[in-house]
Amino acid sequence: MSKTVTVRGLTIGEEIPKICVPLVGESIAELKEEAVFLKNIDLDVVEWRVDFFDQVENIEQVKKALVEIRTILPKTPLIFTFRSHKEGGNKEISTSFYFELNKTIVEMGMIDIIDVELFNDENEVKGLIEVAHAKNVYVIISNHDFHKTPGKEEIISRLRKAQELGGDLPKIAVMPTNTADVLTLLDATNTMNEQYADRPFITMSMAGKGVISRLSGELFGSALTFGAAKKASAPGQVAVNELRNVLNLLHASL
Numbered sequence: 001m002s003k004t005v006t007v008r009g010l011t012i013g014e015e016i017p018k019i020c021v022p023l024v025g026e027s028i029a030e031l032k033e034e035a036v037f038l039k040n041i042d043l044d045v046v047e048w049r050v051d052f053f054d055q056v057e058n059i060e061q062v063k064k065a066l067v068e069i070r071t072i073l074p075k076t077p078l079i080f081t082f083r084s085h086k087e088g089g090n091k092e093i094s095t096s097f098y099f100e101l102n103k104t105i106v107e108m109g110m111i112d113i114i115d116v117e118l119f120n121d122e123n124e125v126k127g128l129i130e131v132a133h134a135k136n137v138y139v140i141i142s143n144h145d146f147h148k149t150p151g152k153e154e155i156i157s158r159l160r161k162a163q164e165l166g167g168d169l170p171k172i173a174v175m176p177t178n179t180a181d182v183l184t185l186l187d188a189t190n191t192m193n194e195q196y197a198d199r200p201f202i203t204m205s206m207a208g209k210g211v212i213s214r215l216s217g218e219l220f221g222s223a224l225t226f227g228a229a230k231k232a233s234a235p236g237q238v239a240v241n242e243l244r245n246v247l248n249l250l251h252a253s254l
Contacts, residue, residue, distance in 0.1 A: 005138055005168050005200055007077040007112045010044055012169070013200030016251045017217035017225045018044035019243055020079065024052040024230075028065045034230060035072040041229050042244050047079040047115075050101075051089040056082065057097070059104055070110045079140065080105050081115035087144040099124050106132050113169070118143040118162050129166045140202070141167030149174040149181035149205065155188035159203070160196055169224070171202035176209045185213055186220050193221025200224070214238055215246050218254065 004013035012018050021043045025031035031053070038046055048069060055061035070078065082098060083089030093101070102114055106128075116128055118141050125141070132139050141162035150158075155172055162170030176182045185205040192201060200223035205213040214225045214237070225247070228237040238246075 003197065003199060007045075007138060008075060010077050012045075013223045015218065016247050017223055019240060019247070020045040020047050020224055020226050021229045021240055022046075022226065022237075023048045023069065026052055026054045028055075028061070028068055031065055032068050032072060035069050038076075038229055039073065041240055043076075043227070043229070043240055045077045045079060045113075045224070046073060047081050047226070048111075049081050049083060049090070051081070051083045051091055056091070056101075057093060059101060062101065062105065063108060066105065066108065066110055077112045078110075079113040079115060080111040081140075083115070083144070084117060087117055087119075087142075088146045095120065095124070099128055102128055103131050106135050106137050109135055111137060113138045113140055115140040115142050115171075116167070117141075118158060118165075122165065125165055133166075138168040139166070140169040140171050141165055142171040142173070142202075144173045146175050146206070149176050149184055152184050152188045152191070155185065155203075156192050156196065159188075159192050159201055163197070163199060163201070169200055169202055170197075171224075173204045173206055174210075175207060176205045179209060181205065182210050182213060185210070186216070189213075189217075189220040189222055197221065211238060214243070215250065218247070218251055 004011050025034045050056050085092040129139050143158050159170045182205045189203040202224045203222045226237050227240040227243040229240050
């Protein structure tokens with residue numbers, strides 16, 4: 001299988017990691033304002049973190065908001081993400097509603113990628129992947145640990161599991177408690193890239209200590225990095241213009 005994923009002409013998984021910026025407005029008005037702001041930012045992908053949306057439990061309002069976002073950003077690759085509270089998200093919803101929400105949005109045909117959390121019922125995850133692929137929507141299968149950095153083999157195991165389930169972009173984000181944890185994440189990324197990955201994947205070490213992992217994806221193997229424009233959605237996100245400059249500098253040196 002190819003190690004790249006192409007969305008709206010953007011190829012993820014080759015050369016410089018692509019930059020994703022979160023959309024975190026709490027209301028439709030805020031989302032529209034934020035989307036207009038992002039039109040003029042040097043980004044590659046936008047991730048709508050719908051767990052910040054104050055009407056997320058009303059699917060009709062979510063659909064309405066998505067139409068507004070897509071109208072303002074008609075050509076930008078768009079990830080739809082509800083991040084659960086247990087994985088660092090802004091609020092909690094039931095598992096059944098989580099899958100209903102994702103399936104409904106996929107079927108609208110207006111998003112390019114959905115984020116599905118790894119630690120859910122395996123059959124539910126596979127079912128959602130099938131629905132997404134039927135609509136030509138790619139799937140990130142993600143895992144976030146905001147408390148610690150698992151061991152190297154565990155990080156690799158989770159990425160491989162996401163790959164085996166059929167995720168197009170396996171993803172893991174971990175919290176370092178010391179600099180050795182950052183090295184563990186980078187080592188796991190490098191080993192995954194060299195030995196196991198048959199598709200692009202995403203890794204990061206969060207917070208200040210982990211910033212180097214958001215910059216060095218091209219060297220170690222992570223295909224996408226997350227930057228901040230107006231408001232960060234996770235600790236350690238770097239401003240987009242600074243992120244682009246460093247990524248270009250590192251690319252020129254390789």
